Amino acid sequence: MAETPRIALIVGSTRDSRFAEKPVAWLKGVAAERDDLTLDILDIRDFDLPFFNEPASQLWMPSSDANAVRWQEALEPYDGFVFQVAEYNHSITGALKNALDQAYTPWVRKPMTALAYGGNGGARAVEHLRTIASELQMAPIRFATHIGGGEFMKVHPLGENAEMSAIDAVLRPSATAMFDDLVWWANALKAARG
Template sequence: MVKIAVVVGSTRPGRRSKQVADWVLTRAISRGGADFELLDLADFRLPLLDEPLPPSMGDYRHEHTRIWAETISGFDGFVFVTAEYNHSVPGALKNALDFLYAEWNNKAAGFVSYGSAGGVRAVENLRLIAGELQIADVRAQVALPFATDFENATTFTPSQVAEEALEPLLEQLISWSTALKTLRS
């Protein structure tokens, strides 16, 4: 069975991504088909990228990078839960992606985003980043506008549309993660 991380993509105080990631994780576990685990970037406390060599060389000098690499190596796929900050991804998520290279290769990803416009511009950016890291991103995504999926823009209250959009994302992600695992074997 493939192992998929639900990544909490913001470390900001008062973030909404943990609420959203918990929802994704609960729904994913209940549907089955893969082993799902929460991966909170805040737990890793990564500094701004401080490795002296490009990640593509795989020569990690710092312990925090080696721990991060070992963690990411253990997953076959990812659901990135991201806010949209200034028409893009949170800096902490971009930084976490930039730390590694080979550990991301030939794995699958799906995106759950939120913000005033549902976070869709953040996902546009993430798709570009994923391509460079050789992460295959699935087409289905979940976009959560503050107006429909958050009470008072703070408390996550998923709409029926959001509930229905999550299933195809998980279905595609499990299929792609399973297929790509054969490339890494």
């Protein structure tokens, strides 16, 4: 039997007061219930990435910054990506955009999706992320998991601050569809890359 795809859940928010830990831990738990993928968390806050300042993209030449190289090496073994997306001013965080720019070859021909949140579920940021992912030669899939509106305010600290279990029934169908599709694409593209 083929090895299950390795998926990286990339934490794309770096603020001290970020909300990311709560939905990321929930999604990690959802993934742990499945036997068709392995999900690891990569937190860009742990990589101390500088603002992109290389002479060229990693597509054209090796990066010189040691932290950028460590980031690229951390991404390389994965077969697909889920990005935790906090919507800032209708887009992704600056930290996530910088992390995307710091690598190129580890993204190529691998599927991506998102766990997003905000007033409208982070939908505008995810659409922006998909255009960036396309330029990096990732394969954006249709399904994502969006935490918006009332569900967002149920679990966010500025709202009711409930546990994620309070909205699990609402989010679970989209998370299941997202993982089902991501696994299919990860397996298909891994075979094609091979």
